[in-house]
Amino acid sequence: DTAVSQTPKYLVTQMGNDKSIKCEQNLGHDTMYWYKQDSKKFLKIMFSYNNKELIINETVPNRFSPKSPDKAHLNLHINSLELGDSAVYFCASSQIAGETQYFGPGTRLLVL
Amino acid sequence: TQLLEQSPQFLSIQEGENLTVYCNSSSVFSSLQWYRQEPGEGPVLLVTVVTGGEVKKLKRLTFQFGDARKDSSLHITAAQPGDTGLYLCAGARSNYKLTFGKGTLLTVNP
Secondary structure, X not given: OOOEEEEOOEEEEOOOOOEEEEEEEOOOOOXXXXXXXXXXXXEEEEEEEEXXXXXXXXXXXXXXXXXXXXXXXXXXXXXXXXXXXXXEEEEEXXXXXXXXXXXXXXXXXXXX | OOOOEEEOOXXXXXXXXOEEEEEEOOOOOOEEEEEEEOOOOOXXXXXXXXXXXXXXXXXXXXXXXXXXXXXXXXXXXXXXXXXXXXXXXXEEOOOOOEEEOOOEEEEEEO
16 A cells, blocks of 8 residues: 555656656655655645645746646656756655655656 | 754664764754564654653663754664664644654664
8 A cells, every 4th residue: 555656656758748746645644745866855835735735836847847737746847958957856645744754665767 | 954963873883882863953842653664665753752851762772852842852772673764753833744853774783
């Protein structure tokens, strides 16, 4: 029983392509997040949704667009992928915004 | 601006040694969380400290929250190879955001 799941786990694609990463949580949490972890392991928040409403939107290129069809799902769509987008993207959820985060296993994105 | 400074960034020690990781900020946090991340996986919560001066113990790990709720430390006694991983501190504030430190990569050699 995976609490927070992400697909795909690995994503290798060409520059300029559009790709999506999906996230689902079965914890009944109200808040979900997307984080980006760079090669130096720095974990930085990108977006957060609370009950399908966007509550955090950091300085992220508008090529990145999150979508939350329901509170158990938060997907991330990336347009016109660039080399610098290569990183590990983590989805997380929490019962209360800003409190204990439960992370997914990550999606390793490599843009060639 | 990095709100949470973690040190050291890298730490390689022998099994049985003790170590301390520090997490410092000029900002006050409502709570501070410590996570451990193993290769190929997402971070997993170890502990949350909420009250200034609070000390929590998790087997050989001791966590302390500073009196002013601006800093925290993680002390590991008699480190074991299984403790190897990336340790992340994260501060929670009223704006829903959890701010992460840059992490301490710990390697415990047998």
